[in-house]
Amino acid sequence: MVSIKQFQVTFDCAEPERVARFWCEVLGYVVPAAPEGFATWSDFERTLPAEQRGASFACVDPSGVGPRLYFQRVPEGKVVKNRLHLDVRVGTGLVGEQRVAALEAECSRLVALGAKRVRLLLADGENESCLVMQDVEGNEFCLD
Structure with missing residues (x-):
């Protein structure tokens, strides 16, 4: 029997905290508590070498159901269309x-x-309408 695996979704980005906080607002996620022994994430960041500060950030589903989202700084910018994107389900059951x-x-x-906002794709007989968008760094996602 195959067991269910937990997973996280990782985003490559230039500004991890900015992108993470955007997705917290989109999905109702929260920033997890700072590591033990630190009052805030800023306090923790100050203990890291300069080149590691701001290199990553995460957000989590407060109910514990959805996957953790992890954002990591990469040197290159986005060049082409995402191979993977999130569909944010806001129209479920509506037509x-x-x-x-x-x-x-x-x-x-x-x-x-x-x-x-990128474009609205209207229902076509097979698929319901959805709206293609980009996040604060240009990563595509859909309102579905």
Whole structure:
């Protein structure tokens, strides 16, 4: 019998904390508690060598159900389309104009957080409508 494995989703980015805090707002995730012995993550960061400060950040589902999201600084910028992206489920169970209205409402909220609207893909008989967006560093994701 195959056992269920836990996993985390890792993002390569230039500014890990900024991108992590964006996704906390999108998904209702939280920043985990600082390591034992430290009051804040800033306190912990000050103990690291200069080149490691700000190199990573994480956020977690406060209910413990969703995967941990980990953000790591990389030197290169994003060049091409993501091979993997998140679908943020905001229109589940909705169809037609109700679904599009829910997607548009969430899009407006996320644009105010720094996301960019790319395009609305309307239902085509096989797939329901979804809205393609980019996060604060240009990584694609969909409102579905």
